[in-house]
Amino acid sequence: MSGPVHVQSDGEWQSLLSKNSVVVADFYADWCGPCKMIAPHFERLAKEHSRPNKVAFAKVNVDNQANIARTNGVTAMPTFVIFHNGSTVQTIRGANPSALTEAVTKAVALADGGKAEAVFKTPGRTLGGDGPVPAQRHWSVTVLLNVVMMLVGLYFTSLFSARRGAVHVQPEETAAIAGEAGSGWRTGASGQCPTATTETERCFSTSKAALQEPSAIPGSQSAEDIEKVVREAKQRFRDTLPKGYLSVEEYALYERLYGPPLRETAPEDVGIPTHADMEGQVTRLSDEGTLLRELEGGGFEEVIYRLPFADGEAEEPSISEQLSASEAAVEAVEESLSYIDAVARNPREHEALQRLMQDFKAAQKKQMEEEIVAARAEAEAEQEAYEMKEEEGEVLFDEQDPASPGVEMQVLSGEARRFHPYTLQGRFHGSPVEISLPQTSFVTPIRDLLDRTHLSHVKAAAEAAFGGPGLPTSPSTPEGKKNGQMGGVGLPPDQRHMTEIEADAFLAGFLPPAYASVTSVLREVRRRLGSDWIQERLKRSENAGLSVLDAGAGGAGLIAWEQILNAEWDLLREKGEVKGTQPPGRKTVITGSDRLRHRLKSFLHNTTFLPRLPDYEHSGEMQGEHLDAGDKPQPRKSYDLIIASHLFLKEKQDHYRQAILNNLWTLLNKDGGVLIVIEKAHPRGFEAVAHVRDTLLKQFLLPQNGEPGTPAEELNPAFHREREAGHIIAPCTNHGTCPMYKEAGKSKGRKDYCYFNQRFTRPTFYTKMLGNSSNTQGDVEFSYVAIQRGHLKADQRPGWKATEQAFAGYEHSQESPDMQTLPRMVLPPLKRKGHVTLDVCTPEGKIERWTVPKSFSKLAYHDARKSHWGDLWALGAKTKVARSVRVGSGVDDGGKRAEGGKKPRKVEISMDGGRLSANEKNARKERRSKGKRDRQTDLIKEILEAEDLEEREIEREMDGEVEEELRLEEEEEEKRKRRR
Known part of the structure; x- marks a missing residue:
């Protein structure tokens, strides 16, 4: 079988x-x-x-x-x-x-x-089911005998319990048990019992056992029964106990076996919040509707949409109506199978878990009330502020204002009403700013994999792999752990050998921040290139889709890419331009370890796993000689998108980085392929990204219009190649030398470098890796550059001209700006009373400070105050000044920093009282005062050194005298010879 x-x-x-x-x-x-x-x-x-x-x-x-x-x-x-x-x-x-x-x-x-x-005559109503309930029961002799025996047993049990004062069987309980033919749920001695035959028999047997067992009667429990109850309580509630769960004898045994409980049991201790969805679904609000969309296979999918409230129609439901809807949903759930019914092993556990579930529902209801009240108050305050500004004539932006050309005449709401459209187009972060990690495709599979091992062991392995507490060498470095952590990631995905616990540590400590950084960069690339870059490839006749290579993100890049790709695919499906439920394409990820690959396979579907980067740069053409090849050369694999995360910083030598870049460029599609390079946000990480950018501009890409080319003598002949079209997508808006990387190589004392920030919601297992389970808000900082191969930038104006136009502003301009020619904020804006200062990197390749006062423009002033680090700025400024960049000093600049900060040693020898003494002018001051013995030792040493110096001086003088005597003797001898 x-x-x-x-x-x-x-x-x-x-x-x-x-x-x-x-x-x-x-x-x-x-x-x-x-x-x-x-x-x-x-x-x-x-x-x-x-x-x-x-x-x-x-x-x-x-x-x-x-x-x-x-x-x-x-x-x-x-x-x-x-x-x-x-x-x-x-x-x-x-x-x-x-x-x-x-x-x-x-x-x-x-x-x-x-x-x-x-x-199947009468399917009946199964546990939690909704099948038809039979109108009458088919009685048999066996069922009648069982009912009679139960009634007799209940009768004698009630007499016995009346004498002991233990169990009191109410008349309605007996009537409920005897009335087996009733429908719905009945209350018996062991809780709630459904009317299905099998469930009724099981419930009756449980009730009978509960009434006849001596353990159910206080004072008659045996030692074995007490120990069984205590052990079951320990298994169910761990180191906690519900209030009043154990009797005095049971609690005494519990303390003797396990010690006192840590605290009273909370709903989280028994998994109620995790399985609360088994209690049913919440009723939708009245402003939501449902449609059934027919699928290709003949099925239907449910589509939820919001109903707008037009004039004269019913308004949005009040808070009381929403709460009553929630209460009705909770009451409707009582007839379905719940988590408590599935896990409770006895009536006592069922009652305790039911109380915890009620506490959890009450807390949820209170939280819902507070959220609804807060949201309603915030919306009312926002509307009141806007109406007040309208009355005062300070409306920030009106789509029907003829002074705002280039904008469609339509009434919008929310941010589109308060902000200029170019400000919204230039944003780096989305709305909301915080990224939520996908639960179904990312968080839940990782959590299930980590459940096999206790998280304390995973945390210890993560700290060993990523530099200690706080995981400073993971993709996200905590604020207090940045000093001295200038290397790459501690556990890269292409590492050949990983233990089982190291693979779990990689999932828990590496993937969440890596996903947040890659998602932030992909969203920016999508904004700057537009949806056509993706949709055109999805609509091609061959329907090959887009091919993606995740080289360094360990699969997090593929999850982030799927979110964007599915959004574009849904748009095309709504237009009727494509068919199918899943977008086509190829996904490839680099994973060196077999253990890591087996884990990633569980949630990365239809994915190719490679142990290392393929090297096509040094391989020959595939033709003729192979059995599966024809006369024509076989096309090499190329990728429309390559996500290179944390690949360059770990390489210390420039020629190694050059080799990786050459290999990635060979794998990139020549017709619009995009290469994204991401590194950690510190001076060394920025220098690795800047080195890639500088190499691409000097050796790979043709110069843009108005940009100077690189002199031939600066090119390395070993890596010389034919230049081709291409441009930088983000974050740079210039194609010249980076103002923060004017000299190649490392720089000591660098204070200013280009990097960006992304906030994300930490999953529970990640917060436990960091040792702070209460803070669910995380931040990841990174440096990056995105380049497109084969396509030139649309706007070919020189950088200085684009800067002048951007400084004048596009608020009332007839010309629509190219977002890739606008200055980008490289630091958070400085907000002062009456003006805002923006530190921007201009298309001319300079770092400048632009000041936007309130007198310049009310809309520009408003948008500047609401701008964020990384945004593009299109509304101009009133004044600008050059900002000095603190790039430190290079290693080989010949200064004191290059020599390690040490001054040359100078020793002065002097004669004091007939004896020589040596004094060092630039000697380092001692931090601690010396003791008497140390001073005596130094004095003796100084005396010996002075004596040695004096003896050497005397020897030198004596040698000089001897030489002088010999010279005089030689002169005398010469005179005598001449006389002869």
């Missing part, structure tokens, strides 16, 4: 239904706790009852196969659906092993030739 079949596509699902007479399908989700609990039971049933071409068991992941789930009306997990000849005959919702076993037994009878009407 074979096990269940995991359905991977719609075609496989249809094939399974057509080939088998009976199909039992398990619709599950990876995050669903009850799904995991009942999965082994479903596996056993599949192995026992599977028959080739007759009975098949299938598992369908609702997250991956949403179309199949929608077609079969799956709204809760787990849901078991039995198909006979392709038609649904029974549906079971919830983790109910007995009901599932009974249904499978009936389904097997169908495969043997039975009829569905005879086998």
